[in-house]
Amino acid sequence: MNDNPPYPPIDPTTFDLIVIGTGLPESILSAAASAASKSVLHLDPNPFYGSHFSSLPLSDLTSFLTFHSTSPSSSSDGQLHDFTVLDFATRPLYSSVDISNFAPQLLHQHSRKFNIDVAGPRVLFCADHAIDLMLKSGASQYMEFKSIDATFVGDGNGNLWTVPDSRAAIFKDKTLGLMEKNQLMRFFKLVQGHLAGEEASKVSEEDLQTPFVDFLNKMGLPPKIKSFILYAIAMADYDQGDGGDLLKTKDGIDQLALYSASIARFQNAPGAMIYPVYGQGELSQAFCRRAAVKGCLYVLRMPVTSLLIDKESGSYKGVRLASGQDIFSKKLILDPSFTVPLLSGSSSPNPLQRKLPLFNFREDRRKVARGICITKSSLKPDISNILIVYPPRSLFPEQVTSIRLLQIGSNLAVCPAGMFVLYISTLCSSDDQGKKLLNAVMNTLLTIPASINSESNAAVQSETVEKGKPTVLWSALYIQELSLGQVDFICSTPMPDGDLNYNNVVDASVKLFQHMYPDEEFFPETVSSENSEDDGGVALET
Incomplete structure (x- = not known):
């Protein structure tokens, strides 16, 4: 039969x-x-x-x-x-898959209301290649987006520092001193002048081929500002201070240009990044x-x-x-x-x-460690959709890669109202290393129910509860192969x-x-029909 x-x-x-x-x-x-x-x-x-x-x-x-x-x-x-x-x-493309459900009845009730990304965290910069391709191909007419509200840099103490990624953000930032604001403004002005072809601001060809971190040092920027630029704007994957996989100045400036061009490119998207509904x-x-x-x-x-x-x-x-x-x-x-x-x-x-x-x-010799957590409260009160970057060494001395976390709320139709989905990812060379990096972020930001932690972490757990950190309802940790x-x-x-x-x-x-x-020709130009902007969504129109 x-x-x-x-x-x-x-x-x-x-x-x-x-x-x-x-x-x-x-x-x-x-x-x-x-x-x-x-x-x-x-x-x-x-x-x-x-x-x-x-x-x-x-x-x-x-x-x-x-x-x-x-x-x-x-x-x-x-x-x-x-x-x-x-x-x-x-x-097999995934390994060390570890899924924990701490609220089975609640999550089973709402299971079909989740749209969980397999390969998160991932966003679109408003001026990047993917946006240009959607506009050129006409695929944009089938989608709607909303803005990522804010970007932060985190540390091992649970602090989240707002990334000053524009002139307006620099002026509003209360954590930067006057000297730091002036240094950052001068640096952004220099980069903008270089990109505009101004002779007085032109970065030399020699500097463009040197490590970006060396160029930032040459500009006299302090460690905090350098960290923001390298890991939260230029999005460097590896520690830029240990002589490993170093970002060149040309690539760093190109990434700054992309970030700058992305800010407020589309109506209803004041930031640099958007995410699909x-x-x-x-x-x-x-x-x-x-x-x-x-x-x-x-x-x-x-x-x-x-x-x-x-x-x-x-x-x-x-x-x-x-x-x-x-x-x-x-x-x-x-x-x-x-x-x-x-x-x-x-x-x-x-x-x-x-x-x-x-x-x-x-x-690829590397792997990607990915983590997904579901919570019932936001990491930042009154903000739903945020990106957090943990630069290398920010959580523990052996951390050589950046770790990125994206929190998405129900206004993007990925989870029930009142819940949030957190995506974490980092490059790693082994499953054990990847899991250690994911757990470091989770232990810093979240309250993890006892069954996922060992007894040795009981003190940490009780401390996080007192601080009112979001409690994990469900989590998935896994390592993805790269090909x-x-x-x-x-x-x-x-x-x-x-x-x-x-x-x-x-x-x-x-x-x-x-x-x-x-x-x-890779996608002849098309004229896309107008998109609806109901619900405050972002329609991709040039």
Whole structure:
């Protein structure tokens, strides 16, 4: 008896491009190919859009992380009359998944009201590549955003310092002395003059190639101001004082330019950063909608089981679906979850042996530690949507990476009224190191119920209760693998990176498209229809 669901037959059976997975890079690529008049079939074994960039209810998030933290075995490969059939396998992309529920009855009651990001924290700077792409492609008409209200820098004592990221913010900041304000104003004026091409403010080519921290030292900025600039505005990932992965002055100034250009770019968004209503999974859906308008065919809940390879040439021909149907295309894009086990032994045709090393995914040596917490009170009274940055060494001496925390409230439709979702992330080299960094932030800002802490932390716990810190209702800690996009006759897309914005993801998608279709324009200009601004939402209009 066939236990497979009644998968519908797909017609036609031949396409220019097949895309497997609806993560953000795959969705951008399917929309771009459709806009270039390519016939595209977009498949996803999941019943939702977004894959590793999705926003999910609590129960679905738990299932997703659990499924992708194991590696199901694949069935054996076979031979057809014309093809070699290679069965897909999925590789584990998450590890050390630790989910704790301290209010099961309350959260079960509201489970479907959550839209939890798998790859948080993540925001859009109002002048970054992702915004420009949404405007150019027309995907912006399917989305609404709201502003991140404030940015803070935190320390190990629970203090949160407002980041003075504009002239107005510098004047209002009561924690900065008059000398610090003047130094910061002079520095911002110098950078703005350099970007405007003013000869008197031009930064030398020699300085542009030196470490940004050295340039800040040369400008005579004090440690506190340097920390704000390096980690909360330039968004440096690593300690800029230990000679490791140092940010160049040119890159630091470019990031300052992006930050400055982002402030108040859109109506109802006074800050530099915005966040999608209903979560970041809406980005993938917006590009999928754009693709569908241009003729892309979508089939969710459709597992893809095998790759079809020509016996003689070793070249890609198509895929086999769980329904048993074979679908053919000129090109294929794979979600990073998928891999093809290498064949071994002399039975493999020589052309195939030359092609198969494609499927060795290029791994990034680093990992991303991600944490999600749900609370019933805000970290800052009367402010819902905030970003907090913990610079290296700010929590404990061995902390060599920045840690970022994004708190989102119910006005962004990601959780029930009166609750807040906190996303934490940091780069790490091991699971243990990543968990230590996440726990350091949680212990500093939150009251963690006893069952998650050891007895040795009881004193810390009682102290945090007295300080009125938000209590964790639910938490998920996990480590995510990093993989880089890869191109050839089969393309694989990258995993979500450790950045706060989407620029690298967008840039990788552009490069993949240009490799596949070097003679095609990446999204011809479109005129988007007007967006509604009800509810104080941010509509992306130039």
